[in-house]
Amino acid sequence: MADTLVLDWLDEYESLTESEIHTYSTEQEHNHEVMIALYNVLSEPQKYKSDNLVDGICQQLLNFYRSGEQHLKRFAMQFIPTLVFLHLSDKSYSAVQTLLVSLYNLEVIDSKGQPRTLSFRIPSIAQSSIFHDSTNLEPAFIAESSLKRWEECNTKLVSWGPLPQVKCLNAQNRQRVVTALVFLYNQQLSDVITQGIEQTCRGISRLVTQGFNADPGSARSSITSNSSFQLISLPRVPVSSPLLLELLHIVYHAAERCANVAVQALHDIIQRSNYESYTEVILAADAIKNLLQHSPAVTATPRPSHSHSVSKSMITNASFRTKKLPDDIPIQDANQQQQGDAPLDSITEEQEDPEKGKSRGSVSALKHLPKLPGLKKHKVKNSLQGEQQGDDGGGGPAGGDAVERCQPRGARQRRLRRDSEGCGVLGGRRSEIIYCVEFLV
Template identity: 45%
Template sequence: MTEQTIKEWLADCAALTPDEIHSFASTVHHNSEVINAILTVLDDRQKYNDLVDKVCSTLFSLYRSKEIELKRFTLGFLPTLIYVYLNAVAHGEKKSCLGIEALLIGLYNSESVNDYGEAQVISFRLPSLAQASVYHEPMSLAPASLTESALRRLELCNTKLVKWGPLPQLERIIPQNRLSVMTALLFIYNQHISCLQKSSLDQLCKVSSKLVTQGFNKPGKRVSYSSDVPRVLPRIPVTGKFLLEILHSLYYSIFNGDSVLALQAVEEVHQRACYQSYTDVMLVSNAIKNSRATYTGQITENPMGISLAISPAVTTSAVISKSMITNASFRTKKLPDDIPIQINRGEGEGLGSISEEKEDGGGDIGSGPTRRSLPKMAVNFGKKTRERLSKGKLRTVNGGDAWESSDHTEPDVETALLTTEVETKPSNNGSTPHEVDGRTMQVSSV
């Protein structure tokens, strides 16, 4: 099945016309059957020895095309090509993968020169504390402090550039330049890693684990002394710069690929760096491992990069979670305890005015008859009016009010407030006192 799929794909690539290249480039990334078949041929080159050279030749022709998607399609297999080649060299089987070596040399030489045939140099400036960037603001540089020394310091910042290249042209790979070529190819891979498919990132994690762990015993596994002990695979030599490029790819895969595989590969790269005493690699791997606490719960949810949250044009009401409103949010107001209980009485009862003598003297209501004084506004009456008010009484007859005077005369007042006595009399059975409430009423003379 794999052989048939590869042959059909080779025939389709050979029959492409210039008008069909663009449509073929837009669909080749989504053909998972072809991608899996190519990976199978590269991994089992002994079985598909007659197809390896044809596949490598077709991949190189796609890489040299003007379509950027076809170029990235070839770069997606670069981690597998690097591992297969280094593994074959470690086993002493370099002659069995000459087609893969030719493909790697072609990719390397294509990136070492630009479109004009000149040596390609890639340079970039690291952010400095003296200049503003997307990562920070300058500490002490204000518009008023742009002196000559400050401007000179700014100019010096632009001269400190990080350069990659120029790379020398190669005709073949030898032990002296083998790992430097692999490092340069991984650098090219990392430049396009954000545009590659997720399957390529997963394959990168698996290949990275094989590169750094091959030839080492797994932790906790004992070597048997029986006759059927498997042959220990030879170790693949690596350098510090090569491992740094692998860590760069793995860090991106943590957020955009399979995070479990990527984190496991980072741990294995860290162990290999400790074994080789690569301090720069140990520094980067420890930084990646320790940064996991910062991204707890977000590693598999958000991709790596700057996320922009654009608010909608129409404002909507914010949704408040239920946990934000608790019983403590509602404060119940307790009623005061000094409110008297109102007993349902006859009509007109309970309308008496407050006694000032009671408030001043603090007497008890049930101790005896209480005399309520005149309101303060009664002092404005004349002397004759006050004498009549003091002698008169208000008595209740059959539910009505009648005026009773000591001298049996009609009270002649223009406008007066009459204050009655409140008498407490025991009931017939002597159990419940009976209150006789007085009223304050206004009497107008006719």
Template identity: 30%
Template sequence: MLGTGSEPRGVVEEWLSEFKTLPETHISTYAGSLHLKKCLVPALYRVIQDSSSELLEPVCHQLFELYRSSEDRLRRFTLQFLPELVWVYLRITASRDRQSNGCIEALLLGIYNLEIVDKDGNSKLLSFTIPSLSKPSMYHEPSSLGSMGLTEGALSHHDLIRVVYSGLHPQRETFTAQNRFEVLCFLMLCYNSAVVYMPLSSYQAVCRMSSRLCVCGFPRQQQKLWREPCNRVVLEPEFMVQMLTAVYHAIYNGEWEMGKEALEDILYRAQLELYSQPLLLGNAMMSSLPDSAPDETLGRKVLQVEVTPTVSRISRSAITAASIRRHRWKREDADGMSVGEDSFNLNDPDEGFSSGASNSSQPSATKLGGPAPRAGSQRSSAVRKTVTARLSRERDRDREKELMQREKELEKMKEQERVCPGLCTVRQCWKLK
């Protein structure tokens, strides 16, 4: 156990007196300069680890005052010590020494009671949206799941959004065996929600807490460098899942060795307790780890996702007779445009389109300075083109009706084939062709 020397004690006492005399208008400036005090954080860790220190009670009170302030940076400063506070609290609780645990218990309960309510004092209700597999995300493509039948039930669940609510936690005035891990799980959830803002010392503390809580009192403790006598600490699977979340972030943010060791210790304890949730999550994390330590500079970078999907969103099952028909019509229209563009330049009243700009942009058949065509020939040419266009549209409609009839017959034959296999013969299929 690290003692509190004269130098760390002086740093802590200076910090305690500095905040008490700080004006309200200087709190924001004070929060911005707090990270510059390099000796303060190690000194506070030493005070927290020594349960017999006389500075422990004023330090806990000061940390609570920082957390109660409206400045987010001061709240995060207190939150970085949460893993060490939880470890000391559970270790002392397992040793049944309640007298030296009062100030830490009060600090943890104070943070919990502040977090379960909003600024107006109303209970918070947290909501979590469960994503739907029918919609694309950065993790999957819906087309890779195969084509789903458009049944009435599938359509009714297509836009269904599932929301899970969590909250309305009751106020706690003291720890009991029944509510202990309910409070601690919620506190670790708060820590994990701000884990990206935590310093490296906090990552080391959360890995140290996870390893010691999982192996103390078990034979695996003899393999560790620390030999502190400690009783077994009862753990619940939900709390171990929160530990895994924090450890996983620490692994990829500069604490590869300590994080991997903590992950192995959590899996060791989960196997002994036969806890399915931490076993499932821990084994998945272990299987996804790289062979060597990842680059620390990549830990805090924003995850870059590929905007263009790696798999085509249009599957082969989407190629239907209707899509082939539309493709053929487009090709025929393109051929018609290449053969004679003058038929598309008509101001046909039936088409509902008239644009002088589009007409003037086309090349004129009359040479400049040449004789103008007669009005009678122009009218006859326009009538002939109009009749030709109408006949072409009628032929297209008849052809489309014929193809739709063929599709209906094909669907009918497929339905008969499903009901009675072998009913559709080669001769019948050839007729449909």
């Protein structure tokens, strides 16, 4: 079925006149049916018996690429990984090899015929940017290395290319050429249809596991296709570490669009890279695995961030910045105690928002809540919204205990504390002091 569709598609392009090509090219962009058929044919060409089908496809894709139409070029580019996999696992398709070499040679030069390079600067944390102000950084980050990086920022670029043209593929340049092609494919990954990404991920799985299934005891978590039976006799396909890194990029992208196959492909790449002891691939693959396991994907529904309460004795990196004299607190608290109420009240009056107002008199209802900065208000609002956020703030157990211990205090003081929680940094300082007072009393 796929092959008839492809044959029709081949014929159609043949019969086009020059004036029609432009409209044809825009149509092709949405011609998903043919794309899927092409993916099917190219991933398992031995299933389709028609003569020279692959040759015809390669010829046409090259014509597309060279037609000068952006859409047609993109159409051809999306089959790069599939063609690469086909070539790596079966080198007898000379048309595929020719197509890959042509694409490579055309892609490594720019429109003016100069070698193409892509380069970028490595930002240094020591230089202020649109996202941060370096004067607020901790000294640890303004280290020698980051200053050096700042100095070299505009001169020392990270770059891809220039790459040499190749005459043919041989064992020495094969991996490099296909890696470059997959890299170029990755530049326009977001334009590829989801089915294409899916096929590519399946292709990756096949590529890296081929020849491994026969091993006694090697347990693959799941074998996706029923073609695994015939794989037993197939040889393993050598893949270089840089190629796997580019393939990992596809997998990471795919995790967002078609998670199932992507996870399988990731798993297979991890297995293979562990087997080959490819450090860089393991590094990147472990990172991606950890990301997929732990962080929700970008599009997941936003959950409110929980601000942890910070207990006094907890040490963080930020702790090292400041030092404190031991007798600070008693002195200050004495000041605070005296002038405490009036200014605080006035501030809270102004700061309070509607919920605050309503919950004002509800001291008893709030009694069992840990009265910790950030936490209490969080809960109140949480419930008021009418939807469960499933997020319990997560105040430290120690903090909770501390509050528990100072529960039986006067209502005034408790209110004072609660009010003060509403007023930001300053309030934070004050409530901290109040805690101390309570401990001392």
